[in-house]
Amino acid sequence: MDLLGNLALGLQVAVEPMNLLYCFFGVLLGTVVGVLPGIGALAAISMLLPLTYHIPPTTAIIMLAGVYYGAQYGGSTASILLNLPGTPSSAVTCLDGYPMARKGKAGVALFVTTIASLLGAMSGVVLLTLFSPLIAELGLKFGPAEFCSMMLLGLVAASSMGMGSASKGLCAMVLGLLMGLVGTDVNSGVARFAFDVPELTDGINLVALAMGLFGVAEVVRCINSEDTNRQPEKVTLSSMVPTRDEFGATVKPMVRGSALGSALGALPGVGPSIAAFMSYAIEKRVAKDPGRFGQGAVEGIAAPEAANNAAAQTAFVPSLSLGIPGDAVMAVMLGALIIHGIQPGPMLISEQPNLFWGLVVSFAIGNIMLVILNLPTIGLWVALLRIPFAWMYPAILVFVALGVYSINNNTFDVYSVAALGIMGYVLMVLRFEAAPLLLGYILGPMLEEYLRRAMLISRGDPMIFLQRPISATLLALTLALLLWAIGSTLRKSLRAKQELDRLNAQTA
Amino acid sequence: MKTTRDIHDLVGGLLMATTGLFFALYGLNYTFGTSDRMGPGYFPVVLGWTLFILGLLVAIPAWWRRGSAIQLQWSNLFWCVLSLLVFALVLQPAGVVLASFVTALISLVPSTMGLRKRLTVCAVITLLTTLIFPIGLQMQLQIWPAFL
Numbered sequence: 001m002d003l004l005g006n007l008a009l010g011l012q013v014a015v016e017p018m019n020l021l022y023c024f025f026g027v028l029l030g031t032v033v034g035v036l037p038g039i040g041a042l043a044a045i046s047m048l049l050p051l052t053y054h055i056p057p058t059t060a061i062i063m064l065a066g067v068y069y070g071a072q073y074g075g076s077t078a079s080i081l082l083n084l085p086g087t088p089s090s091a092v093t094c095l096d097g098y099p100m101a102r103k104g105k106a107g108v109a110l111f112v113t114t115i116a117s118l119l120g121a122m123s124g125v126v127l128l129t130l131f132s133p134l135i136a137e138l139g140l141k142f143g144p145a146e147f148c149s150m151m152l153l154g155l156v157a158a159s160s161m162g163m164g165s166a167s168k169g170l171c172a173m174v175l176g177l178l179m180g181l182v183g184t185d186v187n188s189g190v191a192r193f194a195f196d197v198p199e200l201t202d203g204i205n206l207v208a209l210a211m212g213l214f215g216v217a218e219v220v221r222c223i224n225s226e227d228t229n230r231q232p233e234k235v236t237l238s239s240m241v242p243t244r245d246e247f248g249a250t251v252k253p254m255v256r257g258s259a260l261g262s263a264l265g266a267l268p269g270v271g272p273s274i275a276a277f278m279s280y281a282i283e284k285r286v287a288k289d290p291g292r293f294g295q296g297a298v299e300g301i302a303a304p305e306a307a308n309n310a311a312a313q314t315a316f317v318p319s320l321s322l323g324i325p326g327d328a329v330m331a332v333m334l335g336a337l338i339i340h341g342i343q344p345g346p347m348l349i350s351e352q353p354n355l356f357w358g359l360v361v362s363f364a365i366g367n368i369m370l371v372i373l374n375l376p377t378i379g380l381w382v383a384l385l386r387i388p389f390a391w392m393y394p395a396i397l398v399f400v401a402l403g404v405y406s407i408n409n410n411t412f413d414v415y416s417v418a419a420l421g422i423m424g425y426v427l428m429v430l431r432f433e434a435a436p437l438l439l440g441y442i443l444g445p446m447l448e449e450y451l452r453r454a455m456l457i458s459r460g461d462p463m464i465f466l467q468r469p470i471s472a473t474l475l476a477l478t479l480a481l482l483l484w485a486i487g488s489t490l491r492k493s494l495r496a497k498q499e500l501d502r503l504n505a506q507t508a
Numbered sequence: 509m510k511t512t513r514d515i516h517d518l519v520g521g522l523l524m525a526t527t528g529l530f531f532a533l534y535g536l537n538y539t540f541g542t543s544d545r546m547g548p549g550y551f552p553v554v555l556g557w558t559l560f561i562l563g564l565l566v567a568i569p570a571w572w573r574r575g576s577a578i579q580l581q582w583s584n585l586f587w588c589v590l591s592l593l594v595f596a597l598v599l600q601p602a603g604v605v606l607a608s609f610v611t612a613l614i615s616l617v618p619s620t621m622g623l624r625k626r627l628t629v630c631a632v633i634t635l636l637t638t639l640i641f642p643i644g645l646q647m648q649l650q651i652w653p654a655f656l
């Protein structure tokens with residue numbers, strides 16, 4: 001069978017010693033950044049980007065992906081022990097994980113999240129294996145109009161379904177699109193928004209942008225924040241074994257979480273966080289006694305952990321099969337491929353079977369490594385949480401500066417990181433999300449290119465987007481999302497205004 | 509501290525709207541083109557106006573909303589950014605060792621650590637950086653100052 005042949009090829013690539021080594025390094029580092037609150041997978045991946053210039057693209061992407069899904073495992077550790085999510089998607093795990101820890105069940109909670117993570121990730125890998133080639137085949141029928149609409153859907157979904165307000169997410173996304181346009185226009189050769197700075201004719205450096213937004217800004221926020229300076233309890237290995245009842249109670253939630261997460265993760269713009277939140281909501285609804293949730297219900301950690309890990313795997317579906325990243329991490333990963341001269345898109349699977357199938361098999365291997373890394377060595381991770389942030393952040397800054405410098409051996413990029421770090425911090429303080437910005441930055445040039453081509457084909461008639469059925473469907477979905485987002489924003493501000501009027505009336 | 513207006517969104521929205529306006533107006537310097545043959549100015553101008561409108565949509569409702577005051581950690585921001593700038597300035601003449609040490613030292617200004625611990629942390633970071641980047645990864649970097 002074709003599938004078996006492909007998997008065999010993938011296995012061959014994935015077990016090459018160099019790939020195994022980098023996969024291990026990736027998941028190890030992913031666990032570290034997941035455990036430590038303050039630095040996320042995105043910052044870690046962008047810090048590693050300069051390093052990947054020196055290794056082959058398949059190895060590079062295996063390592064970067066390892067950081068991404070490895071962080072999903074580590075993220076639950078700080079959630080359970082300190083009530084602090086290490087990654088945004090493990091925020092849900094705080095709800096029941098921390099109460100469990102306070103009841104002395106931290107070990108059990110950590111065990112359950114690890115097993116749930118493995119199950120979720122594995123089902124995500126299966127879905128990725130089965131559906132990516134099919135979607136890529138469909139993608140071959142896509143013209144510029146379909147790609148345009150698809151990107152628009154992804155951008156709107158990622159910015160309006162985030163954690164903050166939809167209009168602010170959209171603002172950040174459009175700003176990102178604009179920042180992506182800085183540099184030489186491919187069609188006319190005009191240097192746009194370069195302001196006669198020669199370095200800017202190549203555009204804003206991706207690594208500098210990602211590190212500024214997610215590295216420097218986070219460091220500034222975390223230096224003396226209480227979050228990053230708390231101390232966890234000790235956890236012993238023997239305390240991790242759940243009772244038979246506890247384990248039995250988690251099986252069904254894990255299966256439901258895996259299924260939901262796998263399906264949601266494959267949609268553009270729906271990342272692990274949304275999958276985790278929705279799966280928690282569903283568990284609460286189907287539970288016999290919803291009152292236990294928030295008090296340390298083991299289902300409340302099993303299902304979301306399975307869901308976010310499943311989604312972290314299936315997030316690769318649109319990215320690898322269509323070349324359209326669903327979230328900022330995927331966008332950086334695609335950026336890494338582009339730097340290596342590999343064009344992500346529907347042709348990727350057939351043109352680079354080694355890369356695609358090697359990556360898929362490495363996911364399976366990496367997830368098993370993660371279980372081994374997470375269970376017996378839990379004491380090590382707990383110890384890691386005791387390291388004061390002040391010992392680490394100067395190192396982060398030095399690594400950021402040196403890493404970004406080494407891409408082009410150019411100090412201009414270090415100055416850019418400083419400037420973009422200020423921008424990132426200001427946006428963070430004003431509560432704008434940086435992820436849609438980065439996504440917009442990556443997709444901006446592609447979106448413009450496809451828009452130009454589509455309009456050229458239709459001789460300037462925008463109806464082309466509505467005449468083609470796939471494109472029209474995607475646009476309809478985008479419009480529905482936008483209306484929903486506007487609706488919820490309006491409702492919110494209306495409620496706030498009534499509240500304010502009521503308060504004014506009281507004081508008057 | 510509560511304020512009567514949502515300052516975060518008010519300031520943020522206006523900043524976004526201004527940025528959008530800037531891109532829209534500056535984009536007029538480039539050829540706009542027509543819908544079927546878009547010039548380099550087409551997309552930026554359209555996006556600039558979009559950002560302008562979105563920014564206003566964020567700012568205007570914030571006028572009637574209560575919010576909290578903006579808190580900036582000025583000193584953290586200042587020292588972190590300064591440490592990066594010093595790194596960029598010092599790296600080429602002085603090499604990785606000195607640049608890392610000075611950068612780490614400057615970035616530690618806002619922390620409450622004692623002097624001896626501070627110097628130890630900087631030394632460890634410098635050692636790690638030198639071992640990882642120029643030695644381990646064989647990056648072309650000057651380790652010691654050029655004048656030595």
